[in-house]
Amino acid sequence: xxxxxxxxxxxxxxxxxxxxxxxxxxxxxxxxxxxxxxxxxxxxxxxxxxxxxxxxxxxxxxxxxxxxxxxxxxxxxxxxxxxxxxxxxxxxxxxxxxxxxxxxxxxxxxxxxxxxxxxxxxxxxxxxxxxxxxxxxxxxxxxxxxxxxxxxxxxxxxxxxxxxxxxxxxxxxxxxxxxxxxxxxxxxxxxxxxxxxxxxxxxxxxxxxxxxxxxxxxxxxxxxxxxxxxxxxxxxxxxxxxxxxxxxxxxxxxxxxxxxxxxxxxxxxxxxxxxxxxxxxxxxxxxxxxxxxxxxxxxxxxxxxxxxxxxxxxxxxxxxxxxxxxxxxxxxxxxxxxxxxxxxxxxxxxxxxxxxxxxxxx
Amino acid sequence: xxxxxxxxxxxxxxxxxxxxxxxxxxxxxxxxxxxxxxxxxxxxxxxxxxxxxxxxxxxxxxxxxxxxxxxxxxxxxxxxxxxxxxxxxxxxxxxxxxxxxxxxxxxxxxxxxxxxxxxxxxxxxxxxxxxxxxxxxxxxxxxxxx
Numbered sequence: 242x243x244x245x246x247x248x249x250x251x252x253x254x255x256x257x258x259x260x261x262x263x264x265x266x267x268x269x270x271x272x273x274x275x276x277x278x279x280x281x282x283x284x285x286x287x288x289x290x291x292x293x294x295x296x297x298x299x300x301x302x303x304x305x306x307x308x309x310x311x312x313x314x315x316x317x318x319x320x321x322x323x324x325x326x327x328x329x330x331x332x333x334x335x336x337x338x339x340x341x342x343x344x345x346x347x348x349x350x351x352x353x354x355x356x357x358x359x360x361x362x363x364x365x366x367x368x369x370x371x372x373x374x375x376x377x378x379x380x381x382x383x384x385x386x387x388x389x390x391x392x393x394x395x396x397x398x399x400x401x402x403x404x405x406x407x408x409x410x411x412x413x414x415x416x417x418x419x420x421x422x423x424x425x426x427x428x429x430x431x432x433x434x435x436x437x438x439x440x441x442x443x444x445x446x447x448x449x450x451x452x453x454x455x456x457x458x459x460x461x462x463x464x465x466x467x468x469x470x471x472x473x474x475x476x477x478x479x480x481x482x483x484x485x486x487x488x489x490x491x492x493x494x495x496x497x498x499x500x501x502x503x504x505x506x507x508x509x510x511x512x513x514x515x516x517x518x519x520x521x522x523x524x525x526x527x528x529x530x531x532x533x534x535x536x537x538x539x540x541x542x543x544x545x546x547x548x549x550x551x552x553x554x555x556x557x558x559x560x561x562x563x564x565x566x567x568x569x570x571x572x573x574x575x576x577x578x579x580x581x582x583x584x585x586x587x588x589x590x591x592x593x594x595x596x597x598x599x600x601x602x603x
Numbered sequence: 604x605x606x607x608x609x610x611x612x613x614x615x616x617x618x619x620x621x622x623x624x625x626x627x628x629x630x631x632x633x634x635x636x637x638x639x640x641x642x643x644x645x646x647x648x649x650x651x652x653x654x655x656x657x658x659x660x661x662x663x664x665x666x667x668x669x670x671x672x673x674x675x676x677x678x679x680x681x682x683x684x685x686x687x688x689x690x691x692x693x694x695x696x697x698x699x700x701x702x703x704x705x706x707x708x709x710x711x712x713x714x715x716x717x718x719x720x721x722x723x724x725x726x727x728x729x730x731x732x733x734x735x736x737x738x739x740x741x742x743x744x745x746x747x748x749x
Binding site for chain 1: 624626719
């Protein structure tokens with residue numbers, strides 16, 4: 242059933258594996274389960290570990306992910322090491338790691354909390370966000386679970402600092418254009434950064450409901466004042482001082498903190514575009530290149546050429562689209578031919594191929 | 604051909620995706636196929652299974668029901684065929700290109716997979732469908748009062 246092409250059969254298999262949690266099994270009956278999905282579990286491992294290995298593998302598939310997650314939760318603490326490995330593995334799909342974080346939170350306990358805390362420093366923003374949120378959920382539910390609070394504070398400060406950095410990018414690039422995907426992406430990053438910071442602080446202070454801080458509407462002075470008071474009374478003074486201007490969305494105060502306390506420097510919009518086109522975040526890189534394409538400013542040519550070798554398909558394709566605006570047709574054809582010849586980037590190849598006949602005819 | 608980012612920008616202007624962030628629309632833009640239709644050509648046929656939805660990029664589409672004729676016109680930024688995709692039922696109307704039409708087609712399997720994978724996309728679509736249902740309920744109530 243696990244190997245069946247029909248997703249419903251795979252889902253039924255995942256459900257059945259969950260139903261076997263707690264059942265004593267003869268290792269000899271596991272057969273092909275020991276090698277399913279190359280889970281890395283030794284064939285000689287206890288039966289529960291073999292079954293958990295199968296379920297963790299099923300987290301990687303969109304159509305079995307939810308059932309596998311529920312089944313894994315039935316195994317409780319026995320499943321934590323495998324889930325922690327999945328969560329920590331940067332080579333795995335973000336959605337599978339995200340689901341591993343959710344199951345760890347459901348299972349709970351100190352080991353699960355430690356795995357979630359480790360993931361709060363992950364480079365993947367979505368994984369980091371889910372880990373912070375799930376750690377908060379776990380701690381609110383199980384307040385006695387111990388956790389390294391100094392690390393929580395450090396991670397919260399890192400997230401808040403990142404929010405200021407993103408705010409500065411957006412302020413330097415401020416644009417009223419309707420096609421401002423970059424501005425929208427930065428606004429979204431800022432909100433998600435705040436969510437992560439408050440998730441970490443909620444995990445740090447599980448006795449207080451910090452969601453009230455997050456949901457205090459910017460225009461409601463009374464609720465804003467209550468949120469500020471709560472932060473001041475619950476959270477470490479330095480953290481509260483950094484967080485309040487962001488929560489209150491007070492531009493003057495954010496700028497003051499960013500420049501005076503965090504030593505962030507204002508830059509021209511072109512400098513910011515260059516910086517973002519080279520950032521670690523592929524969506525921000527693509528948005529920056531799209532803004533460059535729209536601006537059609539020839540000064541960006543070297544940067545656009547550099548991005549034609551990006552490891553992310555969408556970024557490459559956007560760089561190629563920018564080339565159409567920045568190069569004459571002869572040079573564009575040469576660049577497009579190179580991209581068609583490079584086989585491992587299907588989006589870029591599709592885009593390059595689509596325009597070659599038009600340009601050739603021209 | 605539109606680049607993926609141009610498609611994202613276009614999809615953001617589509618009512619059904621109006622509440623969805625650009626980043627969550629990128630996977631939709633990636634799987635969408637650009638399709639051209641000549642005047643009189645069917646995008647979808649009433650009674651057939653809903654194997655995909657179409658976002659009109661350029662041109663006009665006539666929505667027709669057997670026995671009733673044209674019941675609506677759809678223009679750039681409108682989506683056709685989404686109800687059968689979401690319900691799994693047959694098409695309730697035919698959609699015919701009035702002039703030359705350019706559309707982005709999103710296959711049902713791809714769309715459902717994206718909805719399952721991206722809660723933000725699913726919530727955005729649900730928000731718009733809820734608004735439509737609300738509007739339809741008000742219309743029915745008004746019609747009953749008359």
